[in-house]
Amino acid sequence: MSEQLEQNHGKQVTVQFIYLNTNEETEFHANREDTLAQVWKQAYDRLGEVHREKDELECRNGESLMSYLNLTLVELHERHICPERKFQIKSETGGA
Protein backbone atom coordinates (compact mmCIF):
# COMPACT_ATOMS: atom_id res chain seq x y z
CA MET A 1 0.00 0.00 0.00
CA SER A 2 1.46 3.39 -0.93
CA GLU A 3 2.10 6.01 1.71
CA GLN A 4 -0.68 8.15 0.28
CA LEU A 5 -3.14 5.25 0.40
CA GLU A 6 -2.17 4.47 3.97
CA GLN A 7 -2.73 8.08 4.99
CA ASN A 8 -6.14 8.11 3.33
CA HIS A 9 -7.08 4.81 4.92
CA GLY A 10 -6.30 6.22 8.36
CA LYS A 11 -8.66 9.09 7.72
CA GLN A 12 -11.56 6.85 6.87
CA VAL A 13 -14.03 4.88 8.94
CA THR A 14 -16.68 2.34 8.07
CA VAL A 15 -20.32 3.43 8.18
CA GLN A 16 -23.44 1.33 7.73
CA PHE A 17 -26.90 2.45 6.66
CA ILE A 18 -30.26 0.69 6.46
CA TYR A 19 -33.05 2.19 4.38
CA LEU A 20 -36.13 1.34 6.43
CA ASN A 21 -38.49 1.51 3.47
CA THR A 22 -36.92 -1.66 2.10
CA ASN A 23 -34.31 -2.80 4.65
CA GLU A 24 -31.71 -2.41 1.93
CA GLU A 25 -28.26 -1.93 3.44
CA THR A 26 -25.09 -0.20 2.37
CA GLU A 27 -21.68 -0.09 3.99
CA PHE A 28 -18.82 2.08 2.88
CA HIS A 29 -15.75 4.01 4.01
CA ALA A 30 -16.29 7.65 4.80
CA ASN A 31 -13.85 10.41 5.60
CA ARG A 32 -13.68 11.04 9.33
CA GLU A 33 -13.87 14.77 8.66
CA ASP A 34 -17.09 14.47 6.65
CA THR A 35 -20.20 15.75 8.34
CA LEU A 36 -23.06 13.41 9.09
CA ALA A 37 -25.11 15.25 6.46
CA GLN A 38 -22.45 14.56 3.83
CA VAL A 39 -22.25 10.89 4.72
CA TRP A 40 -26.04 10.64 4.71
CA LYS A 41 -26.04 12.06 1.17
CA GLN A 42 -23.48 9.45 0.11
CA ALA A 43 -25.70 6.73 1.54
CA TYR A 44 -28.64 7.83 -0.62
CA ASP A 45 -26.40 7.74 -3.68
CA ARG A 46 -25.20 4.24 -2.88
CA LEU A 47 -28.73 3.05 -2.18
CA GLY A 48 -29.99 4.59 -5.41
CA GLU A 49 -32.51 6.62 -3.45
CA VAL A 50 -33.21 10.31 -3.10
CA HIS A 51 -33.79 12.34 0.01
CA ARG A 52 -37.51 12.82 0.41
CA GLU A 53 -39.32 15.41 2.46
CA LYS A 54 -39.49 14.41 6.12
CA ASP A 55 -36.87 11.67 5.85
CA GLU A 56 -34.94 11.37 9.08
CA LEU A 57 -31.59 9.93 10.01
CA GLU A 58 -31.38 7.81 13.12
CA CYS A 59 -28.89 5.64 14.91
CA ARG A 60 -29.71 1.93 14.62
CA ASN A 61 -31.16 2.07 18.15
CA GLY A 62 -33.80 4.58 16.98
CA GLU A 63 -32.16 7.69 18.44
CA SER A 64 -32.72 10.67 16.17
CA LEU A 65 -29.56 12.20 14.73
CA MET A 66 -31.24 15.17 13.10
CA SER A 67 -29.68 17.55 15.62
CA TYR A 68 -26.20 16.37 14.78
CA LEU A 69 -26.10 16.58 10.99
CA ASN A 70 -23.44 19.28 11.03
CA LEU A 71 -21.08 17.31 13.23
CA THR A 72 -18.22 15.39 11.64
CA LEU A 73 -17.81 11.68 12.21
CA VAL A 74 -14.89 12.47 14.51
CA GLU A 75 -17.03 14.83 16.55
CA LEU A 76 -19.80 12.25 16.81
CA HIS A 77 -17.28 9.72 18.06
CA GLU A 78 -15.87 12.15 20.63
CA ARG A 79 -19.38 12.81 21.93
CA HIS A 80 -20.22 9.08 22.02
CA ILE A 81 -23.13 9.62 19.66
CA CYS A 82 -24.01 6.48 17.70
CA PRO A 83 -20.48 5.19 18.34
CA GLU A 84 -20.80 2.12 16.13
CA ARG A 85 -21.72 4.31 13.14
CA LYS A 86 -24.68 2.12 12.25
CA PHE A 87 -27.38 4.38 10.90
CA GLN A 88 -30.91 4.03 9.55
CA ILE A 89 -33.00 6.21 7.27
CA LYS A 90 -36.63 6.58 8.19
CA SER A 91 -39.43 8.01 6.05
CA GLU A 92 -42.59 9.51 7.46
CA THR A 93 -45.90 7.65 7.27
CA GLY A 94 -49.40 9.02 7.72
CA GLY A 95 -52.28 7.57 9.57
CA ALA A 96 -53.57 9.18 12.72
Add this chain to the structure above:
Amino acid sequence: MAQIGADPLPNTPAQARAALDKHLPMVLRGRIMEEVGWERPDLLTLLIPVFGMNEIGKADDYLLRLHFGYYPEWPPSAQFVNPETKRYVFPDDMRWLPRIEGTNEISIHTNYPPIGQLICCSVTLEFYQIKHGVEARHLWDPTRQNFAATLNAIERALRLPYYKGRQA
Protein backbone atom coordinates in the same frame (compact mmCIF):
# COMPACT_ATOMS: atom_id res chain seq x y z
CA MET B 1 -49.70 1.44 -8.51
CA ALA B 2 -51.39 3.00 -5.52
CA GLN B 3 -53.30 6.19 -6.22
CA ILE B 4 -55.05 8.61 -3.92
CA GLY B 5 -58.70 7.61 -3.57
CA ALA B 6 -58.39 4.46 -5.68
CA ASP B 7 -59.88 1.15 -4.64
CA PRO B 8 -57.08 -1.35 -4.00
CA LEU B 9 -57.23 -4.29 -6.39
CA PRO B 10 -55.87 -7.72 -5.55
CA ASN B 11 -52.88 -9.00 -7.41
CA THR B 12 -52.79 -12.45 -8.97
CA PRO B 13 -51.65 -14.97 -6.35
CA ALA B 14 -48.65 -15.89 -8.51
CA GLN B 15 -47.45 -12.31 -8.85
CA ALA B 16 -48.07 -11.51 -5.20
CA ARG B 17 -46.17 -14.62 -4.17
CA ALA B 18 -43.29 -13.77 -6.49
CA ALA B 19 -43.01 -10.30 -4.98
CA LEU B 20 -43.06 -11.68 -1.45
CA ASP B 21 -40.44 -14.29 -2.36
CA LYS B 22 -38.25 -11.57 -3.84
CA HIS B 23 -38.53 -9.16 -0.92
CA LEU B 24 -38.42 -11.63 1.96
CA PRO B 25 -34.60 -12.09 2.00
CA MET B 26 -34.04 -8.34 1.82
CA VAL B 27 -36.41 -7.65 4.70
CA LEU B 28 -34.83 -10.42 6.77
CA ARG B 29 -31.36 -8.93 6.13
CA GLY B 30 -29.50 -12.20 6.05
CA ARG B 31 -31.41 -13.84 8.87
CA ILE B 32 -33.56 -16.90 8.32
CA MET B 33 -37.26 -17.07 9.17
CA GLU B 34 -36.91 -19.77 11.84
CA GLU B 35 -34.13 -17.82 13.54
CA VAL B 36 -36.37 -14.81 14.10
CA GLY B 37 -39.54 -16.78 14.79
CA TRP B 38 -41.38 -15.88 11.61
CA GLU B 39 -43.84 -18.32 10.08
CA ARG B 40 -45.33 -18.55 6.61
CA PRO B 41 -48.52 -20.58 7.08
CA ASP B 42 -49.43 -20.16 3.43
CA LEU B 43 -47.75 -18.66 0.41
CA LEU B 44 -49.20 -15.19 0.95
CA THR B 45 -49.17 -14.88 4.73
CA LEU B 46 -46.47 -14.13 7.28
CA LEU B 47 -46.85 -14.37 11.05
CA ILE B 48 -44.29 -12.16 12.76
CA PRO B 49 -43.71 -11.94 16.52
CA VAL B 50 -43.21 -8.37 17.69
CA PHE B 51 -43.10 -6.85 21.14
CA GLY B 52 -43.95 -3.62 22.84
CA MET B 53 -41.56 -2.27 25.44
CA ASN B 54 -43.30 -0.54 28.32
CA GLU B 55 -42.02 2.09 30.70
CA ILE B 56 -40.63 -0.37 33.22
CA GLY B 57 -38.73 -2.24 30.55
CA LYS B 58 -41.12 -5.17 30.37
CA ALA B 59 -41.82 -6.63 26.94
CA ASP B 60 -45.38 -7.43 25.88
CA ASP B 61 -45.56 -10.01 23.11
CA TYR B 62 -47.77 -9.58 20.06
CA LEU B 63 -48.26 -11.49 16.84
CA LEU B 64 -48.56 -9.56 13.60
CA ARG B 65 -50.16 -11.16 10.56
CA LEU B 66 -49.24 -9.75 7.17
CA HIS B 67 -51.16 -10.87 4.11
CA PHE B 68 -49.92 -10.12 0.63
CA GLY B 69 -52.94 -10.56 -1.62
CA TYR B 70 -52.66 -7.04 -3.08
CA TYR B 71 -48.89 -6.82 -2.93
CA PRO B 72 -46.65 -5.21 -4.17
CA GLU B 73 -48.79 -2.55 -5.89
CA TRP B 74 -50.48 -2.07 -2.52
CA PRO B 75 -49.03 -2.66 0.93
CA PRO B 76 -49.72 -5.84 2.86
CA SER B 77 -52.77 -6.24 5.01
CA ALA B 78 -51.65 -5.97 8.63
CA GLN B 79 -53.46 -7.22 11.73
CA PHE B 80 -52.51 -8.17 15.24
CA VAL B 81 -53.90 -11.61 16.04
CA ASN B 82 -54.43 -13.88 19.00
CA PRO B 83 -51.29 -16.05 19.02
CA GLU B 84 -53.32 -19.15 19.80
CA THR B 85 -56.08 -18.82 17.23
CA LYS B 86 -54.14 -16.70 14.71
CA ARG B 87 -57.32 -14.64 14.38
CA TYR B 88 -58.71 -11.44 15.82
CA VAL B 89 -62.24 -11.44 17.18
CA PHE B 90 -63.57 -8.26 18.73
CA PRO B 91 -63.90 -7.82 21.69
CA ASP B 92 -62.49 -11.15 22.92
CA ASP B 93 -59.01 -10.57 21.48
CA MET B 94 -58.54 -6.92 22.36
CA ARG B 95 -55.71 -7.75 24.71
CA TRP B 96 -53.67 -8.88 21.73
CA LEU B 97 -53.68 -5.34 20.36
CA PRO B 98 -51.23 -2.71 21.52
CA ARG B 99 -52.31 0.76 22.53
CA ILE B 100 -50.40 3.43 20.64
CA GLU B 101 -50.60 7.13 21.48
CA GLY B 102 -48.74 10.34 20.74
CA THR B 103 -47.89 9.90 17.06
CA ASN B 104 -49.68 11.04 13.94
CA GLU B 105 -47.96 8.38 11.84
CA ILE B 106 -50.03 5.43 12.99
CA SER B 107 -53.19 4.73 14.92
CA ILE B 108 -54.74 1.46 16.06
CA HIS B 109 -58.48 0.87 16.27
CA THR B 110 -59.91 -2.18 17.97
CA ASN B 111 -63.12 -2.14 15.93
CA TYR B 112 -63.39 0.23 12.99
CA PRO B 113 -66.63 -0.37 11.07
CA PRO B 114 -66.96 -2.13 8.72
CA ILE B 115 -63.56 -3.80 8.67
CA GLY B 116 -62.94 -4.46 12.35
CA GLN B 117 -59.38 -4.03 13.56
CA LEU B 118 -57.53 -1.22 11.82
CA ILE B 119 -53.84 -0.43 11.90
CA CYS B 120 -54.31 2.97 10.39
CA CYS B 121 -51.06 3.78 8.65
CA SER B 122 -50.16 4.56 5.05
CA VAL B 123 -48.10 1.37 4.82
CA THR B 124 -51.02 -1.00 5.46
CA LEU B 125 -53.63 -2.14 2.94
CA GLU B 126 -56.55 -1.37 5.25
CA PHE B 127 -55.61 2.31 5.33
CA TYR B 128 -56.46 2.50 1.62
CA GLN B 129 -59.48 0.21 1.83
CA ILE B 130 -61.21 2.58 4.22
CA LYS B 131 -60.27 5.50 1.94
CA HIS B 132 -58.38 7.31 4.65
CA GLY B 133 -57.16 10.71 3.54
CA VAL B 134 -53.54 10.54 2.44
CA GLU B 135 -50.93 13.09 1.46
CA ALA B 136 -49.04 12.39 -1.74
CA ARG B 137 -45.75 11.98 0.10
CA HIS B 138 -47.22 9.20 2.21
CA LEU B 139 -48.71 7.22 -0.66
CA TRP B 140 -47.48 3.64 -0.93
CA ASP B 141 -44.84 3.47 -3.64
CA PRO B 142 -43.78 -0.05 -4.68
CA THR B 143 -40.78 1.34 -6.53
CA ARG B 144 -39.21 2.49 -3.27
CA GLN B 145 -40.98 0.49 -0.59
CA ASN B 146 -41.53 -3.12 0.31
CA PHE B 147 -43.10 -4.69 3.37
CA ALA B 148 -40.09 -3.65 5.46
CA ALA B 149 -41.75 -0.23 5.54
CA THR B 150 -44.87 -1.79 7.07
CA LEU B 151 -43.03 -3.83 9.65
CA ASN B 152 -40.64 -1.03 10.62
CA ALA B 153 -43.46 1.49 11.05
CA ILE B 154 -45.37 -0.86 13.33
CA GLU B 155 -42.32 -1.85 15.35
CA ARG B 156 -41.43 1.82 15.79
CA ALA B 157 -44.87 2.47 17.26
CA LEU B 158 -44.27 -0.30 19.78
CA ARG B 159 -41.44 1.64 21.36
CA LEU B 160 -41.51 4.44 23.88
CA PRO B 161 -42.87 7.05 23.98
CA TYR B 162 -45.74 5.74 21.83
CA TYR B 163 -46.39 2.31 23.29
CA LYS B 164 -48.88 2.39 26.18
CA GLY B 165 -49.48 -1.27 26.92
CA ARG B 166 -52.25 -3.61 25.86
CA GLN B 167 -55.68 -2.46 24.73
CA ALA B 168 -57.33 -4.51 27.45
